[in-house]
Amino acid sequence: MIKLYDEGVYLVNGDAIVKESESERVEKLTGKKVNKEEAKKGTIAYSILESHNTSSDMNKLKIKFDAMASHDITYVGIIQTAKASGMKKFPIPYVLTNCHNSLCAVGGTINEDDHMFGLSAAKKYGGIYVPAHIAVIHQYMREMMAGCGKMILGSDSHTRYGALGTMAVGEGGGELVKQLLEDTYDINYPGVVAIYLEGKPHPGVGPQDIALAIIGKVFKNGYVKNKVMEFVGPGVASMDTDYRNGVDVMTTETTCLTSVWRTDENTxxxxxxxxxxxxxxxxxxxxxxxxxxxxxxxxSEIKPMIALPFHPSNVYEIDELNANLEEILTKVEEDAKKLIDNPEIEFSLTDKIVDGKLQVQQGIIAGCSGGTYTSVMQAAEILKGKNCGNDEFSLAVYPSSQPVFMDLLEKGAISTLMATGATIKTAFCGPCFGAGDTPANNGLSIRHTTRNFPNREGSKPGNGQMSSVALMDARSIAATAANGGILTPATDLVNEENIPDYKFDDSSYRSRVYQGFQKADDELDLVYGPNIKDWPEMSPLADNILLKVCSKILDEVTTTDELIPSGETSAFRSNPLKLAEFALSRRDPEYVGKTKEVDAVEKARLKGEDPTKLDKNLAKVYSKISEKFKIEDVKDIEIGSMIYAKKPGDGSAREQAASCQRVMGGLANICKEYATKRYRSNVMNWGMVPFQMEADAQFEVGDYIFVPNIRKALDGDMKDIKAYVISDNIKELDLYIADMTPDEKEIVKAGCLINYNRNRKESK
Structure with missing residues (x-):
């Protein structure tokens, strides 16, 4: 059972739950008067945030982190940005892992070129470099960096080490750049929500089951959005730390800010x-x-779960799904039609019902969520003496690090799995974002990974290719494999869980990981491959801006994977302009062409050329603006492209979801709300204005929206910003911008974080 309280609560002595409306009970339990403001300081989160806050105001936090982590999709851009901003060395431990672009045949030499850039950066600036196949980013951080009371910042959304008492935050690269420049992470003090655990999971119920059950309850209603999830209660002790890690890493899918757990002797x-x-x-x-x-x-009441396409919150008990296959899968198909919006694509789940049972085509156990020691060992125990069959169903297992792999070898689990027909692979995040074990077209893959968004695991709707992923725990994936790919909950096969303790051997790390913190050598050069390019120049924000609507997305949620697809595009993430060619390619293929046309107009304007020669509609737009707003020289108005989406930015922390818009002339987003703080941060760090509006979008692709006096608006309260759709009849829009820090306002005015830092450097 999972219950959400509809008001604040007091937790007394770690186990007594008292509703805020019944606060007199607190005095009876403690003999002390209730002081809500003091009680807010009683959370674990408060003590950790207080110790890392450099401001004198706990309501306006300025956080400095203990360490940082990036992988090979993100670290090149971060280091390039920090270098352009004047960075000379890494001021805190900065771990550069190579677990996303590990397939070095993709794109020729460019993935390994990025790796060599990363190694050279670790040597030059004093970083920690983890070569490809050695560990996925979050497993390395758990094993080597996380600790009780620490804070870690990572450029991956699943930066979560709460089960080790570490408050870890996944953000876009701009926030890591700020730490490299010894600036701070500035946020208002977040809300803190208790996740009160009681009882003990049944054998066969794994951490993914617990996580999915929670996600299913809190995602859609935003119960923990941008808040801290603090795991407390007696049930914490029923799980070992490896199991807790598997639950904790999935808190990202609730859209919370971060997480932390009470710690104990098992920690x-x-x-x-x-x-x-x-x-x-x-x-x-x-x-x-x-x-x-x-x-x-x-x-004790949670059963094996499954998150059906296309979101981790689309959760059902496996038993419930099996009992209602036709009804539930038909609903998913209907929802998918609205999402895919392409009648030529054949997408079906009900065709996988065989003799009343669900036949899946693939199973994957991998990454920071599924590749942990406990999960792989349990899968091996379930499959021992069985086999996956020699038909279309396949099973692949990726241990999360070389130390985990070594102990699984030592204990015979790898041989057990291989004997069943499972394939064993090295530490790699690819199955989580579409760069490894992509299912066949119209295939259904069950995965113990972190996400199952549309357009993610290799799907290319524009090419007529569509596959789907359901999230499950490794235990039930193994049970399904043992049943020839027929969906089976692990509780049907497991009576008792009893596996030996994990023995950590760090010899592979000692042999291969470059430990360069505090060993920076400024005399060394960075190693650049031909694909690694600098960020293009971006202009500061003008007083008046003219936005051309280049995409209008009315989906309830737009993921970062739709804004910039994952998968094979990852190989181009060190080349800003080449990567930008993929922006919205799987959601709105016409977007890139439209925004490039706008960018060409703006570049002509900056050169002093007549922009109306490139866009004939501009002459009429200029005439309307000049007539209504009495602007003397309309050619001083900055022109840029704009995307409208209802709720953009769910998912990855990758800053490229915003930077790809910006380098092709993006000037603003308009939405009803931002799905995550990290995407909104990326928008601002790349110099785009993060507009919001309450009304439905009364404009279409191709329309121009004029926003006068935007710099002045940024200096105000930003609650009521007038904008105007310029057409035959000028329509007024009511826009607003949610709270921004003073630095965020200056970054947007400067045109991007790089410009802002360059301006600061020049003014000194």
Whole structure:
């Protein structure tokens, strides 16, 4: 059972839940008067944020992190940006892993060129470099960097180490650049929601099942959006730390800001096993702690779960799905038609019902969520003495790090899995974002990975290719494999869980990981491959802007994978202009051409040329603006493209979702709300104005929207910004911008974070 409280709660002595409306009970339990403001300081989150806040105001946080992490899709752009901004060395430990662009045949030499750039950067600036196939980013950070009371920033949305008492945040590259320049991460003090765990999971129920059950309850209603999820209650002790890690990494899919768990002797044992017992300290809420909400989870009532296409929140119990296959799968198909919006694409799930059972085509256990020691060992136990069959169903297993792989070898789990017909691969994040084990067209893959968004796992709707992914726990994936690909919950096969303790051997890290922190050598050069390009120049924001609508997306949520597709495009992420050619390519293929036309107009304007020669409609637009707003020289108005989406930015932290818009002339987004803070941060760090509006969008692709006095608006309260659709009849729009920090306002005015930092440097 999972229950959401509809008001704030007090947690007393770590186990008594008291509703805010019944706060007199707190005094009866403690003998002390209730002070809500003091009780807010009783959370674990408060103590960690307080210790990392460099401002004197806990309502306006300025955070400095203990360490950072990036992978090979993101670190080149981050380092290039920091270098252009004047960085000389990495001021804190910065881990550069190579777990996303590991397939070095994709795109010729360019992936390995990025890796060599990363190694040279670690040597020049003093970083930690983890070569390809050694570890996925988050497993390395768990094993080697996370510790109780720490804060870590990563340029990957699944930067989550809360089960080790670390508040970890996944953000776009711009926020990491700020830390490299010894600036701060500036946010208002977030809400904190307790995730109260009670009971114990049944055998066969894994961490993905717990996580999916929670996501299914809190995602759609935004219960924890941009808040801290703090895991408390007696049920925490029923799971070992490796299991907790598997739950914790999926908190990203709730759209929370970060997470943290109470720690105990098992946390200490985990850190001690990894030779870092000094990083342990007990973390618990104080005698009285106030939370802005509470999610009550009875672990004993959670069953094996499945998240059907196309979101981790589209959750069902496997038993429920199996009992209602036709009805549930038909609904998913109907929802998919609205999402895909292409009648020529054949997408079906009901065709996989065979003799009343669901036949899947592929199983994957991988990455930071599925490739953990406990999950792979449990899968091996379930499959022992069985086989995956020699038909279309296949199973692939990716241990999350070389140390995990080594212990699985030592304990015989790898041989057990291979004997069943499973293929064993090295540490790689590819199955999570579409660069590894892509299913066949119209295939259904079950995966213990983190996401199952549309247009992600290799799908290319524009080419008529569509596959789908359902998320499950490794245990039920193994049970399904043992049943020849017929969807099967692990509870049907498992009676008891009993696996040996994990033995960590760091010899592979000692042999291959470059440990360069505090060893920066400024005399060394960065190694550039031919695909690695600098960011193009971007202009500062003008006083008046003219936005051409280049895409209008009315989906309820637009993911970052739709804004800039994952998969093979990742190979181009070190080349801003080449990557930008893929922007919205799987959602709105006409967008790139339209925004490039606008960019050409703006470039002509900046050169002093007549922009109306490139866009004949501009003459009429200019005439209307001049007539209504009495602007003397309309050619001083900055022109840029704009995307409208209802709720953009769910998913990845990759800054390229915003930078690809910007380098092709993007000047603003308009939406009803931003799905995540990290995407909105990316929009601002790349110099685009993050507009919002409450009304429906009364404009179409190709329309021009004039926003006068935008710089002045940024200096105001931003609650009521007038804009105008310029057509035969000028229509007024009511826009607004949610809170921005003073620095964020200056970044947008400067045109991007690089310009902002360059201006600061020149003014000194």
């Amino acid at each position: 200490k044992a985990f850190l001690e096993a990894h030779n870092r017992v000094e990083d342990y300290k007990e973390l618990n809420p104080k005698e009285v702690a106030y939370y802005d909400g509470l999610v009550y989870v009875d672990l």
